Amino acid sequence: NEHFVPPANNHNITGEFDPTVHLFSGVNSVSLPGFAQVTDKLVFEATKQLSDKFPFNRHMNGGNHLGIGWMQSTVTHEGRRSSSAVSYLNDQVLRRKNLDVLIHAQVTRLITTPHKIRDIHQVSARKAEFVMRGTTGPFHTVSAEHEVILSAGSIGTPHILHHSGIGDSTFLKSIGISPIVNLPSVGRNLTDHPLVISSWRVNSTQTLDDLSRNETVLAQALKQWQEEKQGPLVIQPITHAGFLRLGSEVLNQALQAAGLENDPAASDRTPHIEIALAVSFDIKSFRNGGQVGELPLTGNFMTMATGVVSPVSRGSVLPSSSFPFDTPQIDVAFLDSEFDLIALKESVRSAAQFLSAPAWTDYVVEPFTIGLAEGLAHDGDEALTNYVRNRTVTFFHPVSTAAMSPNDASWGVVDPDLKLKKVAGVRVVDASVFPIIPAAHTQVPVYVIAERAADLIKLKH
Numbered sequence: 011n012e013h014f015v016p017p018a019n020n021h022n023i024t025g026e027f028d029p030t031v032h033l034f035s036g037v038n039s040v041s042l043p044g045f046a047q048v049t050d051k052l053v054f055e056a057t058k059q060l061s062d063k064f065p066f067n068r069h070m071n072g073g074n075h076l077g078i079g080w081m082q083s084t085v086t087h088e089g090r091r092s093s094s095a096v097s098y099l100n101d102q103v104l105r106r107k108n109l110d111v112l113i114h115a116q117v118t119r120l121i122t123t124p125h126k127i128r129d130i131h132q133v134s135a136r137k138a139e140f141v142m143r144g145t146t147g148p149f150h151t152v153s154a155e156h157e158v159i160l161s162a163g164s165i166g167t168p169h170i171l172h173h174s175g176i177g178d179s180t181f182l183k184s185i186g187i188s189p190i191v192n193l194p195s196v197g198r199n200l201t202d203h204p205l206v207i208s209s210w211r212v213n214s215t216q217t218l219d220d221l222s223r224n225e226t227v228l229a230q231a232l233k234q235w236q237e238e239k240q241g242p243l244v245i246q247p248i249t250h251a252g253f254l255r256l257g258s259e260v261l262n263q264a265l266q267a268a269g270l271e272n273d274p275a276a277s278d279r280t281p282h283i284e285i286a287l288a289v290s291f292d293i294k295s296f297r298n299g300g301q302v303g304e305l306p307l308t309g310n311f312m313t314m315a316t317g318v319v320s321p322v323s324r325g326s327v328l329p330s331s332s333f334p335f336d337t338p339q340i341d342v343a344f345l346d347s348e349f350d351l352i353a354l355k356e357s358v359r360s361a362a363q364f365l366s367a368p369a370w371t372d373y374v375v376e377p378f379t380i381g382l383a384e385g386l387a388h389d390g391d392e393a394l395t396n397y398v399r400n401r402t403v404t405f406f407h408p409v410s411t412a413a414m415s416p417n418d419a420s421w422g423v424v425d426p427d428l429k430l431k432k433v434a435g436v437r438v439v440d441a442s443v444f445p446i447i448p449a450a451h452t453q454v455p456v457y458v459i460a461e462r463a464a465d466l467i468k469l470k471h
Contacts, residue, residue, distance in 0.1 A: 011033075011036040011037055011038045011097070011098070011457055011461060012032060012033040012034075012036040012038055012040050013033070013034060013035060013036040013037060013038060013039050013040065013092075014027075014029070014032040014033065014034050014039075014040050014041070015039050015040070015041050015086060015087040016041065016087055017041050017042045017043060017044030017087070017244075018041070018044025018045070018085075018087060018088065018089040018239060018240060018244035018245075019044045019045060019046065019240060019244070020044075021044075021046065023042050025068060026042055026068060026079075026080050027042060027068055027069055027080065027082070028068055028069035028072045030072075031069055031071065031072040031073075037097045037098060037100065038084055038092055038094070038097040038098070038457070039084060039085065039086040039087070039092035039097070040082055040083070040084055040085075040092070041082070041083065041085050041086070041087065042080050042081075042082060042083075043080065043081065043083070043245045043249045044085070044087075044089060044240075044244045044245055045240075045241060045242050045244055045245045047216070047249055047289045048214055048216045048289075048373075049249070049250075049287065049289050049312065049373070050249065050250075052369045052370055052373060053078065053249075053250050053287065053369075054066060055367070055368075055369035056078075056364060056365075056367035056369040056370060057077070057078050059367045059368055059369055060363070060364065060367050063254070063360075063363070064077070064078050064252060064254070064364050064367075065077040065078070066078055066079060067079040067252075067253075068080075070251070070253055070450075071450070071454070074279065075253050075279060075280060075281055075449070075450075076253055076254060076255060076279060076281060077252060077253070078250060078251070078252035078285075078364075079250065079251065079252070080249070080250060081246070081248050081249055081250055081251050081286070083245070083246050084097075084453065085244065085245070085246070088239045089235060089239045089240070089243065089244030089245075094457070098460075099111075112140075112142070114142055114143045115140050115141070115142050116140060116141055116335075117138050117139065117140045117162065117170055118139050118140060118141060118149065118170070118173060118334040118335075119138075119139050119170060119173045119174040119175075119334060120135040120137065120138055120139075120158060120160070120170065120171070120174040120176070120436065121135065121137035121138070121139055121151065121174075122134065122135045122174065122175065122176075122190050122191070122433070123135075123136075123137075125434045125435075132432055132433065132434060133190060133191060133432075133433055133434070134433070134434040134435045135158060135174065135176075135430075135433050135434070135435055135436045136153060136154045136155075136156075136157070136158055136434075136435035136436075137151055137152065137153045137154070137158075138151070138152055138154075138158055139151050140152070145335040154435065156435070156470075156471050157435050157436065157437050157467070157470075157471075158435060158436050158437070159437050159438075159439055159463075159467070160430075160436060160437070160438045160439070160440075161438070161439045161440045161460075162440065163408075163440050163441060163442065164200065164327070164408040164409050164410070164411045164412075164440065164441045164442040165327055165338065165340065165408060165411070167411065167412050167438055167440055167442045168196050168197035168327045168328075168338075168411045168412055168442065169197075169327065169329065169334070169338045170334075171193075171196045171197075171412070171423075171430075172187065172196060172197060172328070172329045172338075173187065173329060173332075173334040174190070175187060175188050175189050175190030175191065176190060176191045176193050176196060176430075176433065177189070177191075177192075177193055177194070177196040177197060178192070178193075178194040178196070178197075179192040179194075181328065182329075185329060185330075185331055185332055186331070186332035187329065187332045191432050191433055192432075193423060193431060193432060194421075195412075195413060195415075195421050195422050195423050196411070196412060196423050197326050197327045197328050197338075197411050198324070198326050198411070198413075199324050199326075199410045199411060199413050200324065200325035200326050200327055200340070200341070200342060200343070200408060200409075200410060200411050201321060201323075201324055201325070201408070201409050201410045201444075201446070201447040202321070202325075202342050202344070202404050202405060202406075202407050202408045202409070202447070203284075203317045203318060203319055203321060203404075203405035203407045203447065204317055204318050204321060204323075204342075204344045204345060204350060204354055204402045204403075204404070204405070205315055205316070205317040205402065205403050205404065205405040206315075206316050206317070206354060206357070206358055206397075206398050206401050206402055206403070207313055207314075207315050207316075207379075207401065207403065208313065208314050208315075208316065208358060208361065208377070208379045208382050208401075209291050209311045209312065209313045209314075209377075209378045209379045209382075210311065210312050210313075210314070210365065210374050210375070210376065210377055210378055211309055211310070211311055211374075211375040211376050211377075211378045212310050212311060212312050212373055212374055212375060213310075213372060213373055213374075213375050214310055214373060215310055216289075216310075217289045217290050217291075217310040217311060217312065218242055218247060218288075218289055218290035219290050219291055219305065219309075219310055219311060221242060221290070222290070222291075222305050223305050223307065231243050247288040247289070247290055247313075248286045248287065248288045248315065249287060249288065249289065250286070250287045251284060251285065251286040251287070252284065252285045252286070252364070253281035253283075253284050253319065253449070253450075254281055254282070254283050254284070254285070254357075254360055255275065255278070255280075255281055255282050255283075256282045256283065256353060256356055257356075260352065260353075260356050261273065261282070263352060264348065264349045264352040264353055265349065267348035267349065267352060268322060268347050268348040268349035268352075270322065270349060274320045274321070274322050274349065275320040275449060276320075276449065280320065280449050281319055281320065281449050282318065282319065282320045282353050282356075282449075283316065283317065283318055283319060283353055283354075283356060283357040283360060284315075284316065284317050284318075284319050284357070285314055285315070285316045285357060285360055285361045285364065286314070286315040286316075287312065287313070287314055287315075288312065288313045288314075288315065289312050289313075290311060290312070290313060291305050291306065291309075291311035291313060291378075309378075311378060312374070314358075314361035314362075314364075314365070316354070316357035316358050316360070316361050317354070317357060317405050318350050318353045318354050318357065319447075319448075319449040319450065320353075320447075320449050321347070321349075321350045321353075321447065322347035322349045322350055323342075323343045323344060323345060323346040323347045323350050324343055324346070324410075325340070325341040325342045325343030325344075325346075326339075326340075326341050326343075326411075327339070327340050327341075327411050328341075342404060342408070344402050344404075345398070345399060345402060351395065351398070351399075354398045354402065355385075355391075355394050355395065355398055358382075358385065358386070358394065358397070358398060359386065359394075362377070362386050379401075381393065381396065381397040381400070381401075382397065384397070385397040385398075405451075407441075407447065407451065407452045408441065409441040409442065409444040409447045409448075409452060410441075410442065410443075410444050410445065410446065410447060411423075411442045412424055412438050412440075412442035412443055413442070413443065413444065413445045414426060414428070414443045414444070414445045415431075415445065422445075423438070423442075423443075424437075424438050424443050427466055428443055428459075428463055428466065437463065437466075437467065439459060439460055439463040440456065440459070440460075441455070441456050441459070443459060444459075
């Protein structure tokens with residue numbers, strides 16, 4: 011699907027990515043940051059100075075995952091977001107005669123009917139009920155000749171299945187939903203990458219902070235983007251990222267504390283943690299409905315977003331009532347496992363260690379986020395525990411609430427061909443089907459699942 015394009019500012023990207031592992035003819039634009047930052051040079055100086063732990067990696071999706079490199083984003087050469095909504099669902103696709111897209115429509119449930127095949131009694135769910143612009147109806151129904159493709163995401167998919175009577179029968183009955191198919195794994199196994207955002211004060215005025223606190227600066231940047239397709243608005247805030255493994259001592263400590271025998275990372279080349287760098291004070295993460303921090307009126311900052319990409323904790327998405335428009339109960343279960351807590355603390359320490367390289371001496375002034383300096387002190391382990399527990403937020407990578415399992419497994423929600431277990435006529439195609447969370451950002455893995463599903467569906471029908 012990839013269409014790798016030059017960055018908006020047309021800078022020379024030789025050595026910044028590996029062209030042999032990219033495609034240049036797909037529908038989804040991918041590019042490197044197209045607005046230069048003063049930190050760009052410092053990042054790569056630091057990777058040379060601390061190469062044992064933080065080696066430069068020109069392509070973290072090229073088979074070698076570990077190291078620090080440029081953040082690749084789905085952004086066009088003109089500095090526009092190239093999401094699936096404008097790439098896969100482009101104007102040419104929208105003009106197809108066999109496609110209708112209904113906006114302001116919400117599916118409430120799948121309608122099941124008795125189904126018998128080869129003398130085996132089960133149910134079929136080839137009808138979907140939905141409502142337009144409201145919660146009181148009228149309710150409409152659409153029918154599929156072959157299959158309903160459920161792609162409501164890791165929160166929406168289990169919510170629809172539950173309100174269709176598909177899930178843990180005992181639990182559904184307890185909240186007033188009539189159970190039809192007992193599939194206890196629906197809504198279980200929720201996994202996400204826990205994230206902590208930490209800011210440092212820097213000795214520079216060339217940050218992106220004024221975009222958030224000065225309307226004149228923002229208006230100028232918007233005008234520059236509109237007229238020239240240049241400037242700070244052609245990029246996302248994160249310019250560089252790194253994927254790292256825990257050191258052997260910390261890894262053993264985390265495994266022992268969590269009572270684990272095996273490393274949750276897939277191999278010794280798979281990371282446990284991620285650090286990502288943004289040249290601004292980040293206030294865009296939320297906790298309990300409120301912002302984690304407020305942008306100071308003065309000063310300049312850089313932010314290190316650090317997280318666990320091989321987490322062990324598992325949560326759930328369950329209905330809060332029998333009314334399909336009520337928000338489900340979402341329990342991300344962040345840091346339930348001691349492994350995740352220790353790994354997340356190590357990610358913050360790793361970010362600070364990276365910023366301790368000589369390259370940053372004249373740039374980084376001091377830790378700024380409340381509690382960060384205390385947590386990074388030599389005797390600050392307890393303080394760091396409190397710091398990450400109080401500041402953990404979502405990476406917005408929820409997966410696995412309709413997890414795939416083998417055909418004959420007694421657990422799981424979909425078979426390897428993505429068909430819903432025990433129900434005919436339904437296939438799930440979204441991040442909820444991942445059996446475990448990828449040790450990476452989930453955008454591309456979701457595209458992989460979608461393209462594979464498209465092949466399976468075309469092969470079948």
